[in-house]
Amino acid sequence: MGREPLFADRREAGRALAERxxxxxxxxxxxxxLPRGGVPVAFEVARALEAPLDLLIVRKIGLPGHEEYGIGxxxxxxxxxxxxxxDLVARLRPDLDAVRRTIQREMQEIERRRSVYLAGREPIDLAGRVVIIVDDGIxxxxxVRAALKAVRKNDPDALILAVPLAPPDMIIELTRDCDLFVHLEAPHPFDAVGAHYRDFRQVGDEEVIALLDEAKQFAPDALAAS
Structure with missing residues (x-):
């Protein structure tokens, strides 16, 4: 018999995370x-904390031929x-030309998403701020490691990673990359992130845009129109 999901959906997980x-x-x-799955979770956190909500667009570099296996x-x-x-690159020795093509393709997808989600809006200045990075799971x-490294270069006052769930080994590893790692659950065995949600439907562009628009009400320094 399968285990009961830990969360009904991402919005419920976000409300629980906001309490923490x-x-x-x-x-x-x-x-x-982290779009797109992290947006409904982060929306609930931003609403509860009356904080501005922004995006951090990160794209996985998949192993050529096995794209779901991230190598960067x-x-x-x-x-x-x-x-x-x-370590993975040294062990797996992927075709570097194929990796470069993957990087180019993911950069194009980043540009597409930025145009769709953030057109006419300036990113929030993170210097000296408490920054909370939110995803639906790890x-x-x-x-997430790449996201933490990028944000750290913006000189935040504190860098916090917050997710509803993560594998126990990832909690140990990623704690080294941030000032605080907040998580609600660390299931073992972990399986996939979606296995722990009753509703894990794909988050579409329209939902992301709508949540970002609504989130502008939460704080006076939310994403500003240009």
Whole structure:
């Protein structure tokens, strides 16, 4: 018999996560969602903390021929970053030309998403702010690790990673990359992130845009129109 899901959906998980983060409300945090699945979770956190909500667009670099197996990630920004898992690359020895094509393709997808989600809006300045990165869960950790590295270069006052669930080994590893790692559950065996949600339907572009628009009500320094 299968286990009962831990969360009904991402919005429920976000409300539970917000309770754990409530003490940060008075520190004027910025909430960064990893789209698309992290946006409904982060929306509930931003609403509860009355904090601005922004996006951090990160794309996984998949192993050529086995694209679901992440060997790195691309992070957008003024100077896009490529973060590779050097141990995996050395062990798996992927076709480097194929990897470069994957990176180019993911950069194009980052540009598409930024145009769709953030057209006419300026990203929030993270310097000196408490930054809370939110996703709907962590599996291999490559995408989140790249996100943490990118945000750290923006000189935040504190860098917090907050997710509803993560594997126990990832909690140990990623705690080293942030100032605080907040999680609700660490199931073992972990399986896939979606296995722990009753409703894990794909989050569409329209939902992301609608949540970002609604989130502008939460804080005066939310994403500003240009």
């Amino acid at each position: 983060l409530s003490a940060f409300a008075r520190r004027r945090p910025v909430i960064l969602a 990630a691309v992070v957008d920004g003024a100077s896009p970053q490529v973060v590779m898992n050097d 599996a291999t950790g490559g995408t």
